Amino acid sequence: MKQKILIVEDQFIEANDIEIMLIKAGYQVTGIAHSVQQALQLISQQVPELVLVDIFLKGDRTGIDLAEILREKNIPFIFVSANSNHEVLVAAKATQPYGFIVKPFRERDLTVTLEIAQYRYENSVEAAVRKEDVLTEKLKQIIQCKNSWEEKMQQTAVALQHCLAFDHIEVARKSEAEASYTAVSFLRIGFNEYQQLGLNELQTITKTTMKQLGELQNVIFPAEEAMTFSGNEFAEMTQKPSMRKLIAEHFGMKSLLVLPLKLSNGEIILFSFYSRKPDAYKRDQLVLMKTFRSILTVAVEQMFLMGRMPAAVTARVAVNSAVSSQAALFPGIIGKSPRLLEVFDNITQVAPADTTVLILGESGTGKERIAQSIHDLSKRSKQPFIKINCAALPANLIESELFGHEKGAFTGAMDKRIGKFEMANKGTIFLDEIGEMPIELQSKLLRVLQEKEIERIGANAPVRIDVRIITATNRSLEKEVAAGRFRLDLYYRLNIFPVSLPSLRERKEDIPLLAEHFVNLCSQKLGKSLQLSPAALDSAMDYDWPGNIRELENLVERSAVIAKGELITRLHLPEPPVVDEPSPSPGFEFMTNEDNERDHIIRALKKCHGKVWGAGGAAELLDLHPSTLNSKIKKLGIRKMPF
Ligand SMILES: Nc1ncnc2c1ncn2[C@@H]1O[C@H](COP(=O)(O)OP(=O)(O)OP(=O)(O)O)[C@@H](O)[C@H]1O
Numbered sequence: 001m002k003q004k005i006l007i008v009e010d011q012f013i014e015a016n017d018i019e020i021m022l023i024k025a026g027y028q029v030t031g032i033a034h035s036v037q038q039a040l041q042l043i044s045q046q047v048p049e050l051v052l053v054d055i056f057l058k059g060d061r062t063g064i065d066l067a068e069i070l071r072e073k074n075i076p077f078i079f080v081s082a083n084s085n086h087e088v089l090v091a092a093k094a095t096q097p098y099g100f101i102v103k104p105f106r107e108r109d110l111t112v113t114l115e116i117a118q119y120r121y122e123n124s125v126e127a128a129v130r131k132e133d134v135l136t137e138k139l140k141q142i143i144q145c146k147n148s149w150e151e152k153m154q155q156t157a158v159a160l161q162h163c164l165a166f167d168h169i170e171v172a173r174k175s176e177a178e179a180s181y182t183a184v185s186f187l188r189i190g191f192n193e194y195q196q197l198g199l200n201e202l203q204t205i206t207k208t209t210m211k212q213l214g215e216l217q218n219v220i221f222p223a224e225e226a227m228t229f230s231g232n233e234f235a236e237m238t239q240k241p242s243m244r245k246l247i248a249e250h251f252g253m254k255s256l257l258v259l260p261l262k263l264s265n266g267e268i269i270l271f272s273f274y275s276r277k278p279d280a281y282k283r284d285q286l287v288l289m290k291t292f293r294s295i296l297t298v299a300v301e302q303m304f305l306m307g308r309m310p311a312a313v314t315a316r317v318a319v320n321s322a323v324s325s326q327a328a329l330f331p332g333i334i335g336k337s338p339r340l341l342e343v344f345d346n347i348t349q350v351a352p353a354d355t356t357v358l359i360l361g362e363s364g365t366g367k368e369r370i371a372q373s374i375h376d377l378s379k380r381s382k383q384p385f386i387k388i389n390c391a392a393l394p395a396n397l398i399e400s401e402l403f404g405h406e407k408g409a410f411t412g413a414m415d416k417r418i419g420k421f422e423m424a425n426k427g428t429i430f431l432d433e434i435g436e437m438p439i440e441l442q443s444k445l446l447r448v449l450q451e452k453e454i455e456r457i458g459a460n461a462p463v464r465i466d467v468r469i470i471t472a473t474n475r476s477l478e479k480e481v482a483a484g485r486f487r488l489d490l491y492y493r494l495n496i497f498p499v500s501l502p503s504l505r506e507r508k509e510d511i512p513l514l515a516e517h518f519v520n521l522c523s524q525k526l527g528k529s530l531q532l533s534p535a536a537l538d539s540a541m542d543y544d545w546p547g548n549i550r551e552l553e554n555l556v557e558r559s560a561v562i563a564k565g566e567l568i569t570r571l572h573l574p575e576p577p578v579v580d581e582p583s584p585s586p587g588f589e590f591m592t593n594e595d596n597e598r599d600h601i602i603r604a605l606k607k608c609h610g611k612v613w614g615a616g617g618a619a620e621l622l623d624l625h626p627s628t629l630n631s632k633i634k635k636l637g638i639r640k641m642p643f
Helices: 012-024 036-045 063-072 086-094 107-144 149-161 199-206 210-217 231-237 243-251 283-306 338-350 367-376 395-403 439-451 477-482 488-494 504-526 534-542 548-562 593-607 618-622 626-635
Strands: 004-008 028-033 050-054 077-081 099-102 168-174 182-190 193-197 227-229 255-262 268-275 357-360 385-389 428-432 468-473 497-500
Touching: 004 012, 004 036, 012 028, 012 107, 028 036, 036 050, 036 063, 050 063, 050 107, 063 077, 063 086, 063 283, 077 086, 077 107, 086 099, 086 477, 099 107, 099 488, 107 149, 107 283, 107 488, 149 168, 149 182, 149 193, 149 283, 168 243, 182 243, 182 338, 193 199, 199 210, 199 243, 210 243, 227 231, 227 283, 231 255, 243 268, 255 283, 268 283, 338 367, 338 497, 338 504, 357 367, 367 385, 367 428, 367 468, 395 439, 439 488, 477 488, 504 534, 504 548, 593 618, 593 626, 618 626
Parallel strands: 004 028, 004 050, 050 077, 077 099, 357 468, 357 497, 385 428, 428 468
Antiparallel strands: 168 182, 168 268, 182 193, 227 255, 255 268
């Protein structure tokens, strides 16, 4: 039986059309609402399995307002709208819909969108179940090993990290008889690396006396319910002196999720997860943690039976040999910044499943490396990992490259050829620069995703394949969809599990480690023992890195070759960005289109201080692809000069 669907649409005729399409396709329509209020009324009478929501509705509330309520109620929804401008897409996307369908649409578009929604929903449910299974298994192992209480807690923290990302965790115990908590807490300092923070550490780091710390510990917050605090709520909660305020201020934490566990003897164990991201914890994370509550309670209770939590905790850096290190799991991926750790968390979560992954990030941020890691950490690791760059192939070759061809399928097809998809069978295919895939081919890719079969050009029967798909792009696919260059249904199929890679500018704290790594690689290559001078490192920290890690890697290599001795005293960074002055006002003379375009680009470059790529760059401002802008700069002969 297909899903029960509620239609929320204020245009009578359109609502009617949708209803006819749905019924014809075998869906059950629970009702048609013309406003948010009416929709809520209908939902209170019968909960639908999915809601189709128009964005602009009669009344003062929009479909986006309804979407937020639906998320609260855990009811999946799809937007239906004629308006696909970028701002609306961004606002709609923030509500995490299961699909988006643009009017006017055909019956087939609607049914495909519904199928994708179903697939995505099942995937998210399956992901939650998988996380719970993995956590249960890990907790069992932790209980059985003969470690101390703190070690067990640290291992529990590591296990939880894969379910809920955090930068600091505190586990506190409050017995009925006692007025204050005893707590053990860990600050994340690397992937699977935590520093245990006891009162002694806090005293040193925060320059607070033991007496003051004792007083702060006595400020206890009610802990009956699982709750999240972010944004203003977090700021308000951390106004008055307390341990929470101390942690927030000294470690830069910006949001909190608290999860109280009530043990059978009445004691309360309070898990506090802190994150440096202001919006890390929302309803979804809360729901997920609540589902883990019972398995955590049982596990913590058993850990208690084996050893009490110490009243005063001595601090030390907790390094656990039982957990795999970053170097072992992600060889060659350097960095410890919170943004990169978040990426590692995402990868470890998604790698074991067959879920399709979309890697987003500027050029040179390491998308290919990350794709390789996902493959290496998956159960397909012994099978092929096939990469293909959709931007590097001429449009007329991509199809045969991807799907292969039969002998004589087209002029020049002298032999039968196996395509990349077939080569990747049982393994993983990595489609880089997916945003560049020609629209005609996108429907074929969609078919592979839906039917799990491919057809060689010129063949008369499809071939079944079992391939995990990882894609990557440095473009905004939403913008591509809005511009009609990328299929919305394909976007939803690919965007099941997005992993966003930070630019190097967003994780400058990793530059010293990365620079050292590349210097070591050069030393090996050149048979020297190279070092980077502090001044050269400082210049790297000040630079904007539009080309990200690849640019850093290339610059280190170039500077190493140029360096006279073994000390690299200078990184040969590009000259500060400089651009022409726009042409003087034309007065009564007419300007050509070319002059206008030239001036327009120069103004944009000046506004962005000469930056072309990435966030805040001229390409973004002009809504152009950076390489398109670069070729225009060349073509229009825009020269460099100081500004
Ligand atoms: N975290 C990292 N640590 C060390 N080296 C890295 C890291 N990330 C990327 N690199 C190196 O930087 C270079 C660029 O990485 P990669 O090719 O994966 O980037 P990309 O995002 O796929 O680029 P593009 O979008 O241009 O295809 C590679 O040589 C890669 O090995």
